[in-house]
Amino acid sequence: MTHALWPRLPAGSSSKTTSLIRASGATAPVSLLAPSPSVSSVSSVSSAVAPEAPETSSPAAATAASPMPTPATATAQAAAPPPVASPSKARHSDSNSPDSGAIPIQRSLRPTPMKRSVRATPMKHVVAAAVAPWTRTVQTRLIVVDAVLVAVALTVAFVVRFALGFPGGGVVRPTMAYVLISVLLFPGWLIALAMERSRDLRIVGVGVTEYRRVFQATWKFFAVVAGASYLLRFDLARGYVAVALPVGVALLLGGRFLGRRWLQGQRSSGDCLSPLIVAGSRAGVHDLICELQANPQAGYVVVGACIPDGDREPGTVIEGVPVLGDVLDVPSAVRQTGARSVAVGGCDSLTSTVVRNLGWELETTGTEMIVVPGLIDVAGPRVLVSPAEGLSLVHIDAPTFSGGKYLAKSVIDWLLALAAVIVLSVPLLLIAVAVKVTSPGTVLYRQERIGRDGQPFQMYKFRSMRPGADAEVASLADQNEAGGPLFKMRDDPRVTTIGRYMRRYSIDELPQFFNVLRGDMALVGPRPQLPGEVAQYDGHAARRLLVKPGITGLWQVSGRSDLEWRVGLRKDVFYTENWTVFSDFVILAKTAKAIVAHKGAY
Numbered sequence: 001m002t003h004a005l006w007p008r009l010p011a012g013s014s015s016k017t018t019s020l021i022r023a024s025g026a027t028a029p030v031s032l033l034a035p036s037p038s039v040s041s042v043s044s045v046s047s048a049v050a051p052e053a054p055e056t057s058s059p060a061a062a063t064a065a066s067p068m069p070t071p072a073t074a075t076a077q078a079a080a081p082p083p084v085a086s087p088s089k090a091r092h093s094d095s096n097s098p099d100s101g102a103i104p105i106q107r108s109l110r111p112t113p114m115k116r117s118v119r120a121t122p123m124k125h126v127v128a129a130a131v132a133p134w135t136r137t138v139q140t141r142l143i144v145v146d147a148v149l150v151a152v153a154l155t156v157a158f159v160v161r162f163a164l165g166f167p168g169g170g171v172v173r174p175t176m177a178y179v180l181i182s183v184l185l186f187p188g189w190l191i192a193l194a195m196e197r198s199r200d201l202r203i204v205g206v207g208v209t210e211y212r213r214v215f216q217a218t219w220k221f222f223a224v225v226a227g228a229s230y231l232l233r234f235d236l237a238r239g240y241v242a243v244a245l246p247v248g249v250a251l252l253l254g255g256r257f258l259g260r261r262w263l264q265g266q267r268s269s270g271d272c273l274s275p276l277i278v279a280g281s282r283a284g285v286h287d288l289i290c291e292l293q294a295n296p297q298a299g300y301v302v303v304g305a306c307i308p309d310g311d312r313e314p315g316t317v318i319e320g321v322p323v324l325g326d327v328l329d330v331p332s333a334v335r336q337t338g339a340r341s342v343a344v345g346g347c348d349s350l351t352s353t354v355v356r357n358l359g360w361e362l363e364t365t366g367t368e369m370i371v372v373p374g375l376i377d378v379a380g381p382r383v384l385v386s387p388a389e390g391l392s393l394v395h396i397d398a399p400t401f402s403g404g405k406y407l408a409k410s411v412i413d414w415l416l417a418l419a420a421v422i423v424l425s426v427p428l429l430l431i432a433v434a435v436k437v438t439s440p441g442t443v444l445y446r447q448e449r450i451g452r453d454g455q456p457f458q459m460y461k462f463r464s465m466r467p468g469a470d471a472e473v474a475s476l477a478d479q480n481e482a483g484g485p486l487f488k489m490r491d492d493p494r495v496t497t498i499g500r501y502m503r504r505y506s507i508d509e510l511p512q513f514f515n516v517l518r519g520d521m522a523l524v525g526p527r528p529q530l531p532g533e534v535a536q537y538d539g540h541a542a543r544r545l546l547v548k549p550g551i552t553g554l555w556q557v558s559g560r561s562d563l564e565w566r567v568g569l570r571k572d573v574f575y576t577e578n579w580t581v582f583s584d585f586v587i588l589a590k591t592a593k594a595i596v597a598h599k600g601a602y
Contacts, residue, residue, distance in 0.1 A: 143199070146190060146255065147186075150190060205297065214256060275338060284347070330344075408581060431510070439496045442467075451528070452547060486565055521550060526545075527549065543573055544575075
């Protein structure tokens with residue numbers, strides 16, 4: 001059975017990957033994908049590794065050493081049925097005897113005693129899986145873009161400080177020392193980005209970790225530069241650093257954003273995806289396959305699954321993905337499909353010892369092993385892995401709903417809202433005049449929403465509908481295009497002419513900056529909910545009321561009105577559990593893109 005995107009390799013290709021077992025000075029290749037050995041095959045291997053057996057050094061010698069089968073013998077061997085091992089014995093027997101039916105790859109996943117006459121040598125770390133061409137392309141693009149942007153940032157800082165005299169005084173003639181410093185800062189900055197692993201393909205294009213590492217690498221690098229200049233008593237111009245640091249951060253983050261757009265476009269079209277094998281219980285494998293198929297931006301395409309024998313039937317397919325064997329057949333499935341990653345989930349058969357041995361098997365193929373902890377909607381900043389007596393303990397930090405971190409968020413929100421009101425004061429006044437002149441009624445529309453801890457408040461918006469629009473909802477209920485308790489219509493007859501333009505670009509929501517100044521809302525947070533929506537909450541959905549609602553949020557930047565109510569609710573809960581100040585700035589940047597695209601705005 002083959003997958004639509006990743007067909008199986010030819011049957012003969014599996015024999016190329018072998019394990020070397022050295023005994024008494026003789027080396028015999030044993031295929032890791034060999035079928036269950038019969039008595040005769042084991043006897044032949046034993047004779048090959050015996051001390052008195054001659055060592056063959058060429059294919060011709062090996063052919064000469066073995067007797068040529070006669071036609072009668074070949075006919076008898078072809079007619080003889082192959083030995084059939086019991087599935088339970090093949091999967092779970094720990095015996096090394098030929099009659100146990102345990103195939104070599106399955107025995108290799110368990111610690112089994114070896115005969116004293118056989119001495120195993122460590123396998124060489126040979127990478128069998130070729131590196132995908134797209135990985136080199138992405139890495140090269142990142143390096144080139146980073147180098148260009150760092151050079152631009154240093155050049156701008158040099159020109160602004162010494163040619164324009166800003167900041168910190170008048171025009172200063174640059175010395176050769178500053179030219180040399182700029183030349184040295186260029187490779188140093190790039191090395192800092194590499195040391196922080198900001199180009200790790202496991203984080204590129206996904207989440208905010210990539211942006212965070214770029215920011216951390218930059219400020220750490222300039223901290224080292226400042227410390228070195230102090231120790232060396234070199235008077236580094238503060239204006240030079242004051243320009244290079246923010247300009248560099250802005251350019252690098254912008255470059256990564258554009259690079260992410262390109263990579264996401266490639267992945268949406270089916271390119272730049274890493275083939276993945278999923279192993280675990282049937283239910284866990286099903287859930288993980290559904291998540292990865294719904295989110296190609298994660299960078300993986302599932303090419304096969306391995307589930308326990310008890311959950312598997314011949315020809316089993318899960319969400320279009322073929323089941324290639326038992327959970328202990330993962331190395332065989334990797335070589336069969338050419339997968340470069342293996343995701344291991346929870347399963348009784350996958351004990352800690354089996355997972356450890358599986359990691360050793362995958363080392364020889366260059367395949368990445370991913371352990372799926374079974375955590376739902378938990379972001380990376382809340383996860384901490386610590387070693388304890390050979391164990392890896394995964395710690396999950398509790399969500400933050402108060403304290404210094406939340407206070408910092410509230411202060412930043414208030415200051416940015418105040419700045420927005422000051423900058424947009426004239427446009428706000430002009431919009432208010434346009435609303436008043438084009439349709440009768442009030443300029444502002446007030447509606448009761450539910451805020452933090454379930455407290456109601458009055459939310460402000462520019463009025464985009466005719467007066468009395470709320471009373472017409474019942475008569476238009478049969479035309480509702482939204483799910484859940486929401487009411488949405490793409491061509492709502494209640495919306496005024498100017499209201500359509502305001503809704504398309506979210507201009508009607510600008511008065512919510514005053515809600516932020518009053519403390520009712522935040523810049524970024526869950527979508528403000530109506531009392532009717534909150535009345536339908538269960539215990540899970542009610543967690544979104546633990547933080548202030550926001551002018552924008554994950555719901556708004558993920559599709560707005562085009563998003564299903566339950567999907568949007570889950571995104572709001574995810575934000576509530578995992579918000580950070582840095583992620584707020586990322587969402588604000590995505591909001592600008594969503595406003596320009598005006599997708600789902602009606």
